[in-house]
Amino acid sequence: MSKIYIYKGFNRFWHWTQAALIFFLTxxxxxxxxxIHLFGYEKAVYFHRIASYAFLVLIAFAIFWHVTTGEWKQYxxxxxxxxxxxxxxTSGIFKKEPHPTKKTQVSKLNPLQAFTxxxxxxxxxxxxVISGLLYMFHKTVDGNNEIVIRDISLGSIANWHSFGAFLLVAFVIVHIYMTTTGHTYTSNLKAMITGYEELDDEKVADDEKNKAE
Structure with a gap:
């Protein structure tokens, strides 16, 4: 096994910051x-709005990073x-069959991960993002509370936002489970903390070959 630097600094920062914001927004x-009852309704609304703006800023930086570094190709x-x-x-992992794809520095995601x-x-x-912005700006911020989005009801926007939130929670649960499917239960987690992951020497050799080509 060889330790290879897989996840760069911004990659890890973006991943953990996104995870923290998603948890807080949830x-x-x-x-x-x-x-649930934790902060109180008014503070929860305020905190949710601030966290949503932070999430938008993070998305903007992430898009810039993916485009300028070519990391978008991973997906x-x-x-x-x-x-x-x-x-x-669905079956092979429980029978301890070999993994059908190789994880390398060039190709970090397997086909199902990339698709997901x-x-x-x-x-x-x-x-x-769109349902959240529509919900926030459905009415003007002045004293009139005039509806500015008349073609879409606030209820339908809220339903779409809530539906997306439940999908997001499901995604996070599956994502956490999938982190335990590395060569050890914590190897994927450690890799996203340190940036380094242990890969088979054969995979490292293939990666160097792909770089040369």
């Missing part, structure tokens, strides 16, 4: 819906190996 969002799934990856996670994260970035996050 907690305050559930309190706004009166599902292009290899469709030819997608079925093999699904089969591995692509959907997260292109569908789920935009759904939450």
């Amino acid at each position: 907690v305050t969002g559930f309190e706004v819906h009166d599902s 292009i799934p290899n469709v030819s190996k997608l079925s093999a990856q699904i089969k591995y996670y 994260y692509l959907g997260f970035k292109l569908v789920l996050v935009p759904m939450m």
